[in-house]
Amino acid sequence: MAYVDSDFRAHYFEMLRRKRLYSGIVLAIFVLLLASGFLLANDRNAGGFLQGMPQVLDFPADVVADAAPKVAELPAHLVTYFPALLETVNIAAVSTLAGGVLAIFVSLLSTRGLARFPRPIPVFRRFMDLCRAIPEIVIALILIFVLGGGPVPAMIAIAFHTIGALGKLFSEVNENADLKPVEGLSSVGASWMQRMWLGVVPQVAPNWLSYALLRFEINVRASAILGFVGAGGIGYELKNTMSWGQGKFDEAAAIFILLFLTIVVFDQLSSAVRNRLTHGRAVL
Known part of the structure; x- marks a missing residue:
């Protein structure tokens, strides 16, 4: 021993x-x-x-120096650029909704044991890989060249990337679903759509919504960034104010504040909803 x-x-x-x-x-x-x-x-x-490290704070210092004497004008700037902020949020919301709905179907068609047609599963998986592999800014630049500047190229670009990102997460959630309800529905002659809607969706919907809310936060940031390449929204206004340089940095500071407050608000709201969905409690 x-x-x-x-x-x-x-x-x-x-x-x-x-x-x-x-x-x-x-x-x-x-x-x-x-x-x-x-x-x-x-x-x-x-x-x-x-060599550039000593100058890393030069730009923030210039913004503060230009905005500090004009702090009384800050509320007016916030009001001026609020519609552009709403446009950015709308881009993110529509992109998340459209991309999320398509991601649901792609994820169901790429999940083993649930797919309507098992053979094309690798095709749908590679399609999601493709959607995730191409950055939103690349798609947006191509669409801006074709469609011109504005929010539409940004929405399409972000939605395309969202399909890949959410589709991957949704398919992983689907793989953990209990197949007994699906088998029971199949035994009574239910169609594939009925099996998914009644047997799978009730199990995975809370996790789907949780991931979709998290993706919405990411898309708000992405839509602001795409504004720099002419895709509209508050990012486009920020690019213009920064391009003017001294004399417009007070407006850039107002846009920075709007972006920061928006991201904080949506982060807290989505975190509370996700905690409510997954743990049955809200945490702010």
Whole structure:
């Protein structure tokens, strides 16, 4: 018995040493890749990162210096740019809704055990990979070239990326659904749509909504960023005010405040709703 225990302990410590060795190798490779990537980017950049560090606070300082004497005009600027903020939120909302609805169908068609046609499952999975692989800004630039500037290219670009992101999350939720209700509905002759609607959706809907709310937060930020390339919304106004430079930084400060407050508000609201859905309580 003592010999067995000694052999077991030796084997355990050998496995522990091997695990630590592998972890150390992986960490070393990660550090080397991080360092080489940083050095490559720094060499290809117009200016050195380390040389530019002393100037990192120059722009915020210029904004504060320009906005401080005009603080009395800040409320008027907030009112002026509030419609642009609403446009940004509308872009994010429509994109999340459209992308989420399409993601539901794609996720159901790409989930093993639930898919209407099992053979094309890899096709739908690769389609979601494609949607996630192409950045929103690339799609938006192409659509702006075709459709012109405005909120429509931003909505399509964000919705396309949302299909891939939410579709992947939804399909993982679907795989954990209990198939017994689906089998029971199938035994009484229910169609595929009826099996999904009555047997799967009630189980996964809270998690779907939770992920959709989280994605909405991300899309608000994305729609603001796409404004810089001419896709409308408050990002477009921010680009204009920053392009003017000194004399317009007070308006840029107002836009920064609107964006910050919007992200905080939606983050808190969606967190409260997600906690209510998943844990039965709201946390603010």
